[in-house]
Amino acid sequence: MTTDHLLEANEDGVAVLTLNRPDVLNAMSRPMLEALLSAMRRLAGDDAVGCIVLTGTGRGFCSGGDVRAMAERTETAAGTLESKAADLRERMEISRLLHESPKPTIAMVNGAAAGAGLSLALACDLRFMAAGARLSTAFANVGYSGDFGGSYFLTQLVGPAKARELYLLAERVDAAEALRLGIVNRVCPDDKLREETMAVARRIAHGPRVAYRYMKRNLNAAESGSLKDVFDLEAWGHTRSGETEDHKEASKAFVEKRQPVFKGR
Secondary structure, eight states: OOBTTEEEEEETTEEEEEEOOGGGTTOBOHHHHHHHHHHHHHHTTOTTOSEEEEEESTTEEEOOBOHHHHHHTSSOOOSOHHHHHHHHHHHTHHHHHHHHOSSOEEEEEOSEEETHHHHHHHHSSEEEEETTOEEEOOGGGGTOOOOTTHHHHHHHHHOHHHHHHHHHHOOOEEHHHHHHHTSOSEEEOGGGHHHHHHHHHHHHHTSOHHHHHHHHHHHHHHHHSOHHHHHHHHHHHHHHHTTSHHHHHHHHHHHTTSOOOOOOO
16 A cells, blocks of 8 residues: 555665654644554565564654644544554554564664654564654643553563553653663764664665574564463474574585675575
């Protein structure tokens, strides 16, 4: 699905998905979310893609739900409470796909990330943040409890006590504090954010893709599974990745004292 609200490009094996409503700090719209959901499902099986970067146009990453549309009720689905919840739950699959996709995902947080926009960033594997950007759960400010998995991901990253504080008070967090709390992996100068993020994304895209797929599965299981579950997954994934051309090439390159050339198989 194509829409002006989401831009997509492939840059040297990196799929760059750009939220594109800069006049409202890339607040979510139904066409944007439908296009993003479609793109994430498709990219999971795209052999031309080794890494996915999510970012925004202009001054914002994503300000979350469109508050003006909420006030005007233009973004609210019709129907029963159950059907409305089911409609939201379907769109929330975007966060699950960002988290569970076999392709590593990076949020390039170029500006404000608030509410469900922050949730999308938290769902990614890595977060690179511009020094001038700000984060906020923001839900309390508009009388919402939160969606798109933010309560789960934030608790995993900062622990239950701090997650509760960030949700209940909805205070803005600057880049330095986000880094200290472990919400983001790196803070970059505003004018270097894209350069530094894309350098890492290309490194991942040209890395051992089969191994990365199993790494993500192991790490996701470690968030809530038992030690036995993780051991079982590690044993299978490690054995499977050991049969890949990438592993054989990396072993040969190690002996030959050179950099490996991975092919993703």
